[in-house]
Amino acid sequence: MHPSPLDTHGAGGAEPVGRREETAVLDGLLAGARGGRGGALALWGEPGIGKSALLRRAHDRAADFTRLPHRAARSESDLPFAGLHGLLRPVADRIASLPADRGAAWAAALASGAVPRDRLSAGAAVLSLLCVLAEERPVLVLVDDAQWLDGATARCLGIVARRAAAHPLAVVLADHGDPAARPWEGVPDLRVGGLDPESARALHAAVAPHADEAAVLAAVDGAGGNPLALLEAAGADRGPGGTGPLTGPGLPPVGPRTRRAFRAALDAVSPPARLLTVLAAAEDHGDLLAVERAGRARGIDDTAWDEAASAGLLRVAGDRVGFRHPLVRRAVRACCDAATRRRAHRALAAALPEESDEHAWHLAAAARDRDENVAGLLERAAARSRLRGAPAAEARALRRSAELSPAPVDASRRLAGAARAAWDAGDAAAAERLLDDAERLSPGVHTTRGSRGLRGVIEHSRGAPDLAHHYLAADMELVAEPGTALELGTAALSAGWAAGRGDLAARTLASLLELDVEERSDLPLLLTWWEDGPATGAAPAGAAGFTDSVARARRTAPRLLPPSPLAVVWGIDAAVGDALRRRVPHLRRRSEPARLADALAHTSTLDGFAGRWTRAESAAVEGLRLAEEVGADQIAAHCRNCLGWLAAVRGDAHRAAEAAGRVLDTALPEGSRAVSAAASWIAGMANLFQERPREALDTLLHLTEPGNGAAHPTFALLAALDTAEAAVRVGRPEAAGEQVELLRGWARRTGAPWARTAARAAEALLGGSRAEDSFRAALEVPGARSQPLLYGRARLLYGEWLRRERRRTDARLHLGGALEVFDRLGAESLGRRARRERDLTGPPGRSGGRGDRDGAAGVRLTPQEQRIARLAAERLTNREIAAELRISHRTVGHHLGNVFAKLGITARSELERARGGPGPG
Known part of the structure; x- marks a missing residue:
């Protein structure tokens, strides 16, 4: 037997992988022949599927048989009895044992290379010879590539196979096609399928x-x-x-x-069946009607369809025509010459409507040179893909259109369009490569218009806002459509905001107000949302102005709405969140991963402030995955900041610091101040919530420090209450006062509930005779509960103030309310702080805390003494304890003296030992 193409699949006695059923059938056939009852089997399946490996295994398992292997050859398929000549030559010396009338004819034939003319007698002679051999030991006939057997041999073997059962004779034939269409019809068959x-x-x-x-x-x-x-x-x-x-x-x-x-x-099928198979391989969508039309135009009839199906090449189901697996389609294409493929595509193009996408693609596949007519058809197909929301198909069509464009300027324009479509489809690397190709081929305004200002969009996504603004603002003046100019203008606003450059944003605002767009009348008011600096002559908004602003936000187009941090500071976060949540399913349907990742990042921010932390985390994780896949670094950083913020408020300082550090390492060099500022805020907040106010203040002051890479007005506003609290706790009331003024001014300008609540809470932190009025005002702001973390913190700060004022019943009420909020949110560090403060007020109806009584000696410590003793046992200095408790260091010393006297100790080192009894535990 000649070496098989699949010897590797079963050579050396190894079992063919995944062929348990087939080998069991072959083993049964061999066992029957050993027992005197033979049989035959036709193995069939597509090329390369493993038939030869199975024949090789059967050959190896039949060492006790007379084995007659043969592999048919295409070159001999038109020579009568050539197959039998090759099959029987190894046993030519046994022909003499046949009856004289048969043996003499075959001896002469094999000696001379001639063959008998009487095919019926030839079949009988072959069977007789095999029976003679089988009298000595079982006989195994193996024929590979049986589709290439000459007709005479095939008919002979059909006779033998159908009569093998009466003798110790096994016949195995391997063929590509269905045995029902071969001369061995009626022989048991087994189709060899693909491996699992x-x-x-x-x-x-x-x-x-x-x-x-x-x-x-x-x-x-x-x-x-x-x-x-x-x-x-x-x-x-x-x-x-x-x-x-x-x-x-x-x-x-x-x-x-x-x-x-x-x-x-x-090659084993007729030319019509071959052409039909190539037509089906060229028709990507499996359109049966198109293939039938193209085939009829080339003279293909039902006989060719039956032949291609019998050969295992084609499958027809309903209105679809196809192959067992895409590999078969690819293999058929690969084994055809270019001229054959082009003829197939031309035939299919002629069979399809001229306005269809498939018509254009088949003409493009058949084109041998540049062709503006076909390029134009593909460009129109790309436009239809864009309307359908299929950017990947649009990019593919425009790219091929550019390849077929005779004029460089047309090719450049189409490459630019392909770049924008690739970007929308989430392939950032291809988008940038196509845009570079377009600009090199023929630079000019057509590339800006074709890509719809993609260069600035790419730079913005990378986190280079200054450079992005340069491109976006310039391209805004070059694009033809006002809607595209508005899109680029809002992107330029976003870049200017991300850079912390109010001057850039102001110039862009002026250009936007000159656009002739549908939203023109609303632009002056709507675009004020992109400002986060001090009011410039604007009248205070108040509650009525805030309500009107929210109503406008609910009505406006999503592209005019500001980024989520700006939406929060303006108090329109609920309206913007609703708009984003409506947009996300649309972006999923359109398969636009970059825009979807951006929407998810902003949704995560808004859900976080609204207290929907599980949903916020899910959106940030998905957005980060998409952003990393498409190479949108700015969006990825935004998502990491969302996850870092959630870690900080939940009390996971390590994860918060890790997320913030990663963002700061990449964002600061690129100049993305919004991203850097958010990361700095997260780092400062994590320190504050872990009760490290000094480290928190050092980081948070960067947000307002002129020239600092993390300075940004939006995040300075969002972090103002944190900065004020940290400043008060380290004894820097002047720094806290600056934050109070910042919040007051913003609250007057916008009327946003969060700003009014934060401003009042920060005022109260400064103390004074009106502290309680400020706390109460903070909690009574309409809409204050819409940000539960902020509301819970206001109650916590108020409860701590009440406890210090020895109003323990009132303190327990607010501390318990704060604890309920923190527990519901999962804010563990703030929850521990609220629980500790509540415990220091003592149980309801008692003047002392649960640790007031000394179980060993009856010594009683006041709640303040307990707290000071605990901090002193942790080796904090008097000044550090004073900053922590917001009292003077002299008061700390006074209380420590009382603690030492009551506990009968003389040194701080003894406090740790004393904590087991009356200590602050």
């Missing part, structure tokens, strides 16, 4: 044990269970100088042996 995924992985591992998971998945998926294709994908047959197995993702190419095998399968 587990078996395919096992075969790949046997050949390429060190391939990475991505390469394995790509090979297994691309091969579709075809062992030959899988082995070639794994690099099993790469000779000296080869590159070894595939080690990365992507669809593996159709290997040379797989191409040859499928080429042989195509």
